[in-house]
Amino acid sequence: MSAIRIDDDVQRGTPIRILVDGAPIACFEGETIATAMLAADRLAFRQDTRGAGRGMFCNMGSCCECMVTLVGSGRRVRACLADARDGMEVSTRG
Amino acid sequence: MAEALSFDVAIVGGGPAGQAAAIQLAGHGLSIAVVDEQARPGGQILRQPPRAFRVAHWLAGRSYRALHAQFAAFEALPVTWLGGHSVLDAAPGRLLLHGPDGAVSVTARRILIAAGCQDLAVPIPGWTLPGVYSAGGVQAMVKSQQIVPGARVLLAGTHPLQLVIAEQIVRGGGTVAGVLFAQSRAAMLAPMLRDPAAAFRRATDLLAGQAALATLRRAGVPVRYGVGLTALRGSDWVSEAITTDGTIACDAVGLCYGFVPQSGLPRMLGAEVVQAGPAGGWRCVHDEWMRTSVAGVFAAGETTGVAGAAAAAAGGALAGIGIARDLGSLAPDAAERAAAAPRRVLARHRRFAALLDAIADPRGHFPALEPETLVCRCEDVPHAALCAEVATGASANAIKRATRCGMGLCQGRNCEPSLLRMIAAPDPGFTARFPARPVTIGDLAGD
Ligand SMILES: Cc1cc2nc3c(=O)[nH]c(=O)nc-3n(C[C@H](O)[C@H](O)[C@H](O)COP(=O)(O)OP(=O)(O)OC[C@H]3O[C@@H](n4cnc5c(N)ncnc54)[C@H](O)[C@@H]3O)c2cc1C
Numbered sequence: 330m331s332a333i334r335i336d337d338d339v340q341r342g343t344p345i346r347i348l349v350d351g352a353p354i355a356c357f358e359g360e361t362i363a364t365a366m367l368a369a370d371r372l373a374f375r376q377d378t379r380g381a382g383r384g385m386f387c388n389m390g391s392c393c394e395c396m397v398t399l400v401g402s403g404r405r406v407r408a409c410l411a412d413a414r415d416g417m418e419v420s421t422r423g
Numbered sequence: 424m425a426e427a428l429s430f431d432v433a434i435v436g437g438g439p440a441g442q443a444a445a446i447q448l449a450g451h452g453l454s455i456a457v458v459d460e461q462a463r464p465g466g467q468i469l470r471q472p473p474r475a476f477r478v479a480h481w482l483a484g485r486s487y488r489a490l491h492a493q494f495a496a497f498e499a500l501p502v503t504w505l506g507g508h509s510v511l512d513a514a515p516g517r518l519l520l521h522g523p524d525g526a527v528s529v530t531a532r533r534i535l536i537a538a539g540c541q542d543l544a545v546p547i548p549g550w551t552l553p554g555v556y557s558a559g560g561v562q563a564m565v566k567s568q569q570i571v572p573g574a575r576v577l578l579a580g581t582h583p584l585q586l587v588i589a590e591q592i593v594r595g596g597g598t599v600a601g602v603l604f605a606q607s608r609a610a611m612l613a614p615m616l617r618d619p620a621a622a623f624r625r626a627t628d629l630l631a632g633q634a635a636l637a638t639l640r641r642a643g644v645p646v647r648y649g650v651g652l653t654a655l656r657g658s659d660w661v662s663e664a665i666t667t668d669g670t671i672a673c674d675a676v677g678l679c680y681g682f683v684p685q686s687g688l689p690r691m692l693g694a695e696v697v698q699a700g701p702a703g704g705w706r707c708v709h710d711e712w713m714r715t716s717v718a719g720v721f722a723a724g725e726t727t728g729v730a731g732a733a734a735a736a737a738g739g740a741l742a743g744i745g746i747a748r749d750l751g752s753l754a755p756d757a758a759e760r761a762a763a764a765p766r767r768v769l770a771r772h773r774r775f776a777a778l779l780d781a782i783a784d785p786r787g788h789f790p791a792l793e794p795e796t797l798v799c800r801c802e803d804v805p806h807a808a809l810c811a812e813v814a815t816g817a818s819a820n821a822i823k824r825a826t827r828c829g830m831g832l833c834q835g836r837n838c839e840p841s842l843l844r845m846i847a848a849p850d851p852g853f854t855a856r857f858p859a860r861p862v863t864i865g866d867l868a869g870d
């Protein structure tokens with residue numbers, strides 16, 4: 330189930346769009362890649378050795394369960410620490 | 424790699440402890456850098472919303488007031504803020520960081536480690552399903568990114584902080600499926616009756632808990648005691664929790680069994696650590712000026728033991744005073760006078776922390792594991808494989824080599840406490856190794 334953005338008293342940044350595994354996801358400037366993915370119902374950040382989808386866990390940079398790949402640079406980043414940027418392409422497939 | 428940045432003092436951690444230290448160090452003509460992998464200062468308790476957001480009435484409760492004031496004072500300081508930079512390696516006088524532009528080397532005459540704590544990771548059958556989080560992680564979503572991770576969030580464990588987190592979710596417009604304490608209500612109250620003075624001195628925290636309970640009652644959130652989690656189930660993500668008293672439908676879970684110091688950097692530095700508390704983990708040992716056992720390296724905040732933000736700030740202030748004294752910027756007698764108040768505050772809050780540890784004690788409430796439950800999340804090592812190795816009498820490091828448990832990206836931060844609980848004999852745990860945070864070879868080579 331997707332995460333719910335809190336609306337009361339909150340003004341977000343400019344609407345932007347990122348691509349996750351090729352699918353467009355609408356989000357807001359200031360959101361992390363992890364937030365953008367959760368709010369779009371994409372809870373799996375990778376697949377484990379058993380083929381099971383695996384989610385993020387700590388949301389503070391320490392568990393490394395949210396590592397995704399930035400397409401283009403090939404950089405691996407922790408999605409809970411990295412900001413979503415307009416047009417950014419993200420892959421959960423390594 | 425770019426040329427090394429050089430400072431008098433490098434502080435790791437922009438939480439209450441790191442901020443307090445920087446505030447004490449200001450005005451002495453010292454150059455100060457504060458490094459944090461979060462973009463903005465605040466630490467875990469004051470996880471700031473992004474700069475692009477406007478959030479009215481953000482963390483307006485009474486218990487956050489002093490932290491807001493300290494944050495404002497910190498933001499006005501002329502320190503070099505290295506946000507978005509992770510410390511990968513630490514040695515006396517030197518830090519290696521990784522930031523948006525690759526690796527950065529920092530040299531400093533004194534280093535302060537104020538890296539805070541993290542949720543104790545408690546394995547339970549089904550905990551690797553997407554939608555299962557550490558409770559602190561859930562709270563950080565609410566506070567900083569202003570999202571609630573699901574339509575029905577379940578909180579479960581033994582730590583009273585779950586009440587505050589549940590309240591913040593409800594105030595954010597989310598629905599809490601339930602708050603489960605594995606221990607009985609009587610077990611939670613007993614420690615307070617044993618040390619009523621310590622409880623009384625932190626009345627604001629206890630009242631915050633009471634206020635949270637009232638809000639949850641009004642919202643119809645079931646708060647239950649003596650109900651433990653048995654397993655989490657679902658196909659693509661978590662959809663139900665099996666408890667010792669029935670099944671609860673949910674689509675997000677926050678596990679809340681306590682907190683352990685982030686000890687990787689002190690251990691890499693070779694600083695002496697000791698067992699932290701009933702939850703597990705290691706805390707960094709320090710003297711009366713917050714000096715560690717390694718020359719030139721100080722520690723403060725929850726790196727030295729989980730005791731809450733007020734204790735972290737007091738320890739940080741003391742470390743700042745200690746460093747200024749060490750560098751000759753503060754005369755010994757002036758330092759002694761300045762240290763008196765933070766020392767008193769620190770001692771008082773540590774007494775309350777001992778009480779909280781007893782209230783939240785997770786021992787005796789850890790869920791039973793199935794043979795295939797993954798204990799090491801990074802390397803997919805199941806419980807059965809660890810049982811087999813533990814039975815041979817091997818040490819944590821030997822089990823790491825044999826099974827890859829603790830060898831993954833998180834460097835054992837998630838699995839070490841679980842493994843050490845399985846090894847009944849005293850064990851120094853995994854050797855802390857470079858890098859403390861994941862980094863690509865290319866970034867290190869400066870490509
Ligand atoms: C997720 C979470 C939520 C919490 N919420 C609450 C709460 O609501 N109420 C409460 O009373 N207590 C809470 N706590 C406990 C809380 O952390 C402390 O009371 C307080 O924040 C401690 O202050 P500190 O300065 O010691 O550490 P922190 O505030 O944790 O600050 C440490 C900082 O160091 C940074 N850091 C750590 N390692 C590295 C590295 N290798 N490189 C770069 N930076 C690094 C972290 O990003 C962090 O910002 C929470 C703890 C966690 C883990």
Ligand code: FES
Nearest residue numbers: 388390392393409
């Ligand atoms: S979720 Fe743990 S590092 Fe991102």
